[in-house]
Amino acid sequence: MSTKGPDRLLLLTSQDRLAQVDFHASLTINRCHFDRLCQIWARELQTDEFPFRSAIVSPLVARNGILERLFEHRQQCRIIFDSGGFHVQQGRLELSSATRQLREVYKEHDWADRFALPDTPITSRDCPETVKRKLRSNRRQYQVFASNFLEPIRRKLLPVVHGTTSEQIRSSARAARQVASESLGFGGFSTSGPNGGVNSFSTDNLRLLVQFAVYCKKEKLNAHVFGIGGPSAIVVLHYVGIDSFDSAGWIRTAAYGNVYLPYLGAVNITGATESRRFVGKREFAEMRSASQHSCPFCRDHKALVKYWPYRALHNYITVASSIHELQSTPLNQAVENMRRFNPRFANYLSLALCERNRLLEAEANPEIEAADEMLADLADDFQAPKSL
Numbered sequence: 001m002s003t004k005g006p007d008r009l010l011l012l013t014s015q016d017r018l019a020q021v022d023f024h025a026s027l028t029i030n031r032c033h034f035d036r037l038c039q040i041w042a043r044e045l046q047t048d049e050f051p052f053r054s055a056i057v058s059p060l061v062a063r064n065g066i067l068e069r070l071f072e073h074r075q076q077c078r079i080i081f082d083s084g085g086f087h088v089q090q091g092r093l094e095l096s097s098a099t100r101q102l103r104e105v106y107k108e109h110d111w112a113d114r115f116a117l118p119d120t121p122i123t124s125r126d127c128p129e130t131v132k133r134k135l136r137s138n139r140r141q142y143q144v145f146a147s148n149f150l151e152p153i154r155r156k157l158l159p160v161v162h163g164t165t166s167e168q169i170r171s172s173a174r175a176a177r178q179v180a181s182e183s184l185g186f187g188g189f190s191t192s193g194p195n196g197g198v199n200s201f202s203t204d205n206l207r208l209l210v211q212f213a214v215y216c217k218k219e220k221l222n223a224h225v226f227g228i229g230g231p232s233a234i235v236v237l238h239y240v241g242i243d244s245f246d247s248a249g250w251i252r253t254a255a256y257g258n259v260y261l262p263y264l265g266a267v268n269i270t271g272a273t274e275s276r277r278f279v280g281k282r283e284f285a286e287m288r289s290a291s292q293h294s295c296p297f298c299r300d301h302k303a304l305v306k307y308w309p310y311r312a313l314h315n316y317i318t319v320a321s322s323i324h325e326l327q328s329t330p331l332n333q334a335v336e337n338m339r340r341f342n343p344r345f346a347n348y349l350s351l352a353l354c355e356r357n358r359l360l361e362a363e364a365n366p367e368i369e370a371a372d373e374m375l376a377d378l379a380d381d382f383q384a385p386k387s388l
């Protein structure tokens, strides 16, 4: 390996000790689906342990009975209440109505571990003026909403940082800090797909994500990333120093007949969709073996093809075991695996590590940091008049 350029930076980053990332599986699902997943988990693993160590649920959208189920398991499962920002973005929920309802729900169900603040997410279709208007609205929201809660709950509030530029991310993070919570969430992934509802990486939002992670580390805040977490993305999240993330991908993609493989991503095994590459039984077995994955839910290929809960639980285990294994995987090995299984994400990983080291080096150099701070202050003055 060369000791110049990006690879030198990879080596620098490998000296950091990174803790295990916490995967919050989205459980905003029907109660009968939830019960079915738990039953199959218990039967296949011969255990009465609750399957999910961490979860996220949208209390305003969750079907009848899910909150009660999670309440029963709150000792075994760390739970984030999501604000339903995705539904606000989709126009299914008004922000003012969501805010009013969330205030009541959070007070009634104060047993969750973290509570996302209501917000209006930015989409890739928003023009610069709309982005600024949304950011102003979110900033106001942080202060007004948080003022309804006393100290113990305020610490558990999870404000969401948005922005399409470095200055906006910094400014949004500073405003979110005023909530006085112990964590910040990143909601800055560009959206694509039907109705702008699918989060994905791009070189631009990756830079913003790294900036967010470095900011949280500096301020000793827990860094959470909303709405992303496939097998390739989690490698990037791990090495940029994110503490937790949430994703509905494990169950959503299973419904389309897709299954995860470590580092690689998702492949289709049912022939029901053309959005993922179809692989037959033999090829899937070879891919599983190459990625050294094995779990009770993918041993029987017939069951995996026939039953979505098997695909969902296989996907869940794939993510959960991958983040566990990343802790003991040397960075060079992780980069090599990414290059082998998913070259596009290998490039994202290199880019993220370079950006992370650039920011850490700038932070260690007070002159550069002072210049950055000055620029951020100018941006704050421009975007957020004191009357706010």
Ligand SMILES: [Zn+2]
Pocket: 293, 294, 295, 296, 297, 298, 299, 314, 315, 317
């Ligand atoms: Zn499996």
